[in-house]
Amino acid sequence: MCEFCTQHGDGKKWYENMENYTREVFSQVSSEEKLKKYLRGFRRRLSFWPFAAYWFKQRIPAIYDSLVYPRVTSSLKKHHFGQVIPLEDAENILENVGTIVQFPCVCRRVISRRELGYCLGVGMDMTEIVKDVPDFSNYQLLSTEEAVNLVRQLEGEGMMHSIWTFETPFIGGMCSCDRDCMAYNVQVRMKIGRAMWRAEYVAEIETESCSGCRRCEKSCLFEAVEYNRVEKKCSINMNNCYGCGICRTFCHKNAITLSDRKYHFGDNHVIW
Numbered sequence: 001m002c003e004f005c006t007q008h009g010d011g012k013k014w015y016e017n018m019e020n021y022t023r024e025v026f027s028q029v030s031s032e033e034k035l036k037k038y039l040r041g042f043r044r045r046l047s048f049w050p051f052a053a054y055w056f057k058q059r060i061p062a063i064y065d066s067l068v069y070p071r072v073t074s075s076l077k078k079h080h081f082g083q084v085i086p087l088e089d090a091e092n093i094l095e096n097v098g099t100i101v102q103f104p105c106v107c108r109r110v111i112s113r114r115e116l117g118y119c120l121g122v123g124m125d126m127t128e129i130v131k132d133v134p135d136f137s138n139y140q141l142l143s144t145e146e147a148v149n150l151v152r153q154l155e156g157e158g159m160m161h162s163i164w165t166f167e168t169p170f171i172g173g174m175c176s177c178d179r180d181c182m183a184y185n186v187q188v189r190m191k192i193g194r195a196m197w198r199a200e201y202v203a204e205i206e207t208e209s210c211s212g213c214r215r216c217e218k219s220c221l222f223e224a225v226e227y228n229r230v231e232k233k234c235s236i237n238m239n240n241c242y243g244c245g246i247c248r249t250f251c252h253k254n255a256i257t258l259s260d261r262k263y264h265f266g267d268n269h270v271i272w
Helices: 003-008 023-031 032-040 043-059 061-079 086-093 106-111 144-158 182-189 217-221 261-265
Strands: 082-085 097-103 117-121 161-164 171-177 201-205 225-228 232-237 256-258
Touching: 003 182, 003 217, 032 043, 032 117, 043 061, 043 106, 086 144, 086 171, 097 261, 106 182, 106 201, 144 161, 171 182, 201 232, 201 261, 217 225, 256 261
Parallel strands: none
Antiparallel strands: 082 161, 097 117, 117 171, 161 171, 201 256, 225 232
């Protein structure tokens, strides 16, 4: 399990501990004014610091990796950190939180200039906080059914799901992400810091059921699916797998399942 599960899980996965979605936990680590200030500067920060950090890393990689990378990661873990979750866990969260609000995705606005409602505020009602924050004021309340249908639709479009803190361990967001996600770019493409834990799961492919169509390979955001040209079969490189489960959605043979990461790597494995 991840570090947050040990610290904030109360014996469960940390994002299954519903106390982490409550105003009580929010009040322990933040305030309405602090969150409002953070959100007001969110797009400006995303538009600047990842690209500045990447510029620095390209020019002085040894110094960046040894000194800057750990500090970036430490800061993100404290203020705004996530974890990949499969669809089942996303649905379970949505069915147990009190309020669900759909927001435009700031990441996509920065990277692709598109305004798409792929982000959800979950748990504590934050509408009074965000109504005066321009990037988040265009929101709409969703029912549980509407939210579940939305994440299922986005799963079918190849989006992975993740949950996010706004001052750890308070969880305030759920996102459906692809390569336009800034956290994905920070962690996977740019490699300038850790922004999220991998899921508590890894994918497995039943070799006998695999037809070798390679749809799972094309859908994987993390290059975790490998194709054997001799056997014409796919397999999972578990060291690369983030456990999002998107590959399952694109498998017509139902040959892919998710299993607990600890069964493959042990209880003490750090799920970076």
